Amino acid sequence: MTAVRHATLFTERDPLVLASGATLGPVEVAFATYGELSPARDNAVFVAHALTGDALAHEWWASMVGPGGPVDTDRFFVVCPNLLGGCRGTTGPSSVDPATGEPYGLDFPLISVADLVAVHRALLAHLGIERLFAGVGGSLGGMQLLQWAADAPGQLGRAVLVAASARLTPQNIALSHVARRAIRQDPAGGLALARMLAHITYVSDAGLEAKFGRARRGAPGEPGKEETLETDFEVESYLDHQGEVFVDRFDPLSYLYLTRLLDYFEPFADPGFAARAAGTRFRLISFDSDWRFGTAHSELIERNLRAAGAEVDRHEVPSPWGHDSFLLDPPGYLDLVRTFLSQE
Amino acid sequence: MTAVRHATLFTERDPLVLASGATLGPVEVAFATYGELSPARDNAVFVAHALTGDALAHEWWASMVGPGGPVDTDRFFVVCPNLLGGCRGTTGPSSVDPATGEPYGLDFPLISVADLVAVHRALLAHLGIERLFAGVGGSLGGMQLLQWAADAPGQLGRAVLVAASARLTPQNIALSHVARRAIRQDPAGGLALARMLAHITYVSDAGLEAKFGRARRGAPGEPGKEETLETDFEVESYLDHQGEVFVDRFDPLSYLYLTRLLDYFEPFADPGFAARAAGTRFRLISFDSDWRFGTAHSELIERNLRAAGAEVDRHEVPSPWGHDSFLLDPPGYLDLVRTFLSQE
Numbered sequence: 173m174t175a176v177r178h179a180t181l182f183t184e185r186d187p188l189v190l191a192s193g194a195t196l197g198p199v200e201v202a203f204a205t206y207g208e209l210s211p212a213r214d215n216a217v218f219v220a221h222a223l224t225g226d227a228l229a230h231e232w233w234a235s236m237v238g239p240g241g242p243v244d245t246d247r248f249f250v251v252c253p254n255l256l257g258g259c260r261g262t263t264g265p266s267s268v269d270p271a272t273g274e275p276y277g278l279d280f281p282l283i284s285v286a287d288l289v290a291v292h293r294a295l296l297a298h299l300g301i302e303r304l305f306a307g308v309g310g311s312l313g314g315m316q317l318l319q320w321a322a323d324a325p326g327q328l329g330r331a332v333l334v335a336a337s338a339r340l341t342p343q344n345i346a347l348s349h350v351a352r353r354a355i356r357q358d359p360a361g362g363l364a365l366a367r368m369l370a371h372i373t374y375v376s377d378a379g380l381e382a383k384f385g386r387a388r389r390g391a392p393g394e395p396g397k398e399e400t401l402e403t404d405f406e407v408e409s410y411l412d413h414q415g416e417v418f419v420d421r422f423d424p425l426s427y428l429y430l431t432r433l434l435d436y437f438e439p440f441a442d443p444g445f446a447a448r449a450a451g452t453r454f455r456l457i458s459f460d461s462d463w464r465f466g467t468a469h470s471e472l473i474e475r476n477l478r479a480a481g482a483e484v485d486r487h488e489v490p491s492p493w494g495h496d497s498f499l500l501d502p503p504g505y506l507d508l509v510r511t512f513l514s515q516e
Numbered sequence: 517m518t519a520v521r522h523a524t525l526f527t528e529r530d531p532l533v534l535a536s537g538a539t540l541g542p543v544e545v546a547f548a549t550y551g552e553l554s555p556a557r558d559n560a561v562f563v564a565h566a567l568t569g570d571a572l573a574h575e576w577w578a579s580m581v582g583p584g585g586p587v588d589t590d591r592f593f594v595v596c597p598n599l600l601g602g603c604r605g606t607t608g609p610s611s612v613d614p615a616t617g618e619p620y621g622l623d624f625p626l627i628s629v630a631d632l633v634a635v636h637r638a639l640l641a642h643l644g645i646e647r648l649f650a651g652v653g654g655s656l657g658g659m660q661l662l663q664w665a666a667d668a669p670g671q672l673g674r675a676v677l678v679a680a681s682a683r684l685t686p687q688n689i690a691l692s693h694v695a696r697r698a699i700r701q702d703p704a705g706g707l708a709l710a711r712m713l714a715h716i717t718y719v720s721d722a723g724l725e726a727k728f729g730r731a732r733r734g735a736p737g738e739p740g741k742e743e744t745l746e747t748d749f750e751v752e753s754y755l756d757h758q759g760e761v762f763v764d765r766f767d768p769l770s771y772l773y774l775t776r777l778l779d780y781f782e783p784f785a786d787p788g789f790a791a792r793a794a795g796t797r798f799r800l801i802s803f804d805s806d807w808r809f810g811t812a813h814s815e816l817i818e819r820n821l822r823a824a825g826a827e828v829d830r831h832e833v834p835s836p837w838g839h840d841s842f843l844l845d846p847p848g849y850l851d852l853v854r855t856f857l858s859q860e
Contacts, residue, residue: 192743282744282745339730342728342751343716343724345752346752347716349712349751350713357709358701364697365694368690368694372687377687380687381685384686386684405686405779407689408690408693411690411693436743
């Protein structure tokens with residue numbers, strides 16, 4: 173059994189200096205590791221989770237991370253931490269502020285993707301790892317790896333960025349704005365709404381059609397089902413469930429901070445960014461039905477990296493499951509990760 | 517100046533019998549008319565508004581309805597009522613229930629598109645009009661006209677259905693479910709959220725990109741703008757405004773009832789529906805960037821009507837403005853309406 177471990181990487185007296193200049197301490201990190209670090213310490217693979225994930229990669233990414241898997245824990249030493257600002261063991265807005273003895277709440281500083289990377293790099297130092305063979309991440313996870321490549325040239329040998337973005341569109345931002353506003357109006361009820369809305373954007377209309385169509389609750393074909401303003405269609409019931417279980421496992425404040433960090437992430441606005449990142453080999457993967465961070469987002473990353481001379485290839489995988497495909501196994505997807513990590 | 521007029525079409529003692537079998541009375545209708553009814557009473561055109569419209573078609577559809585316009589008020593006698601269940605003068609869930617002396621609230625009966633049509637037909641009878649030269653409607657407006665064609669074969673000479681649907685997809689339903697849940701959690705705050713979310717679905721990502729991009733508030737290029745969890749990007753500020761003005765003019769209960777009626781509308785599930793509707797000539801118009809009721813929705817209507825022998829043509833108009841295009845004037849759109857109403 174893999175267990176979550178904890179490390180205090182920054183203290184109140186030796187705090188993390190954020191990209192904004194603000195300081196934060198202590199910073200505790202929850203992380204899991206899988207497999208064995210080689211004597212040469214050259215087989216470490218970093219798994220970066222997305223918005224709402226946690227350290228237990230073998231649970232939420234079972235198809236990707238495990239013995240014999242694309243990220244083969246028989247071969248690699250895999251490190252997966254919960255990210256800064258989260259609520260699954262790593263310091264976030266619901267952690268206690270040592271200055272007050274109370275949770276930070278909205279006094280928690282705004283954080284950036286670069287800050288997530290700074291904490292992850294501190295974790296690697298704590299584990300005695302200087303260089304990563306590779307990093308693999310979907311969505312926000314991929315965005316962290318892109319930032320990592322630029323912030324520590326040479327540290328990240330290769331990176332698989334799945335369904336990632338380097339520039340959220342106004343529609344992306346608008347959807348998150350509605351979610352955040354719902355949370356600010358009513359943290360628990362709003363968090364359920366935010367998750368339901370996000371879930372709609374994580375799957376495609378065609379995927380929902382295949383899974384639910386217009387089916388209503390009760391026995392199929394049952395005559396005279398009464399109409400109601402409340403939950404009736406199966407897709408509604410499914411979303412209700414998604415909202416309910418999410419409220420039990422996630423923190424409204426973390427949702428505010430982590431979605432906001434996505435909105436502001438626009439690394440190629442810095443003209444030197446791509447050149448700094450170009451020491452890493454990249455594989456970009458997108459899914460044709462993803463309308464959150466679809467192929468156009470990967471193309472933007474490819475274009476910028478290629479212009480800076482980086483070694484990069486890009487693949488669009490057919491899948492009806494939209495953005496969520498990165499957690500599933502549409503044909504061809506997992507092999508793209510496996511082969512990239514096996515190349516010399 | 518066109519003024520809104522009112523008529524009491526059903527009373528407590530002589531109520532409207534809904535498709536569900538429930539009764540509703542009194543039913544008062546707010547409506548506007550434009551132009552003059554010809555002596556032969558053969559120039560009446562019905563304008564059916566969408567979810568949140570009202571009787572004043574010359575205001576919200578100024579490009580369509582007016583002297584010399586596609587729906588030419590110099591030629592046609594135009595009738596536009598607010599719909600049943602609404603909040604702009606026609607009986608709806610915030611009207612007073614005569615049984616209690618209090619607003620109906622959630623005791624208002626569920627209504628269907630057929631019920632909207634029944635009220636509109638009663639209005640025509642009240643005005644002494646037996647037959648409509650044509651009907652024109654966008655979104656829910658178009659859906660009403662489709663229902664009308666089947667419910668009163670021969671009464672509706674021709675119908676223009678713009679960005680309409682005869683079968684909401686699970687994604688459509690899911691988005692409305694989130695909106696309704698927001699309203700039920702907090703009527704005023706939820707209605708603003710519902711409108712903001714709906715507005716995102718009424719426009720396309722490309723349209724938002726063209727209009728706002730990732731611009732932030734304050735002077736363009738202002739350095740050192742501070743990041744915030746609150747409204748910052750222009751698209752956020754725009755949505756906030758949309759939400760605020762909507763709360764001032766619309767009723768949360770009407771929003772619940774009218775969105776739900778859309779979800780349940782699936783007329784072609786009745787095998788005889790298309791044949792009953794086939795006495796009307798149809799023109800179907802959709803917009804290529806509409807991801808709410810896009811071209812696939814119009815194709816479904818076309819396929820069913822054509823199979824029943826109806827005279828129908830269908831046109832996809834290029835436009836970056838998504839579903840909202842039906843209220844705007846993308847090239848070619850208004851002419852499609854004008855020519856259809858001018859044909860012999």
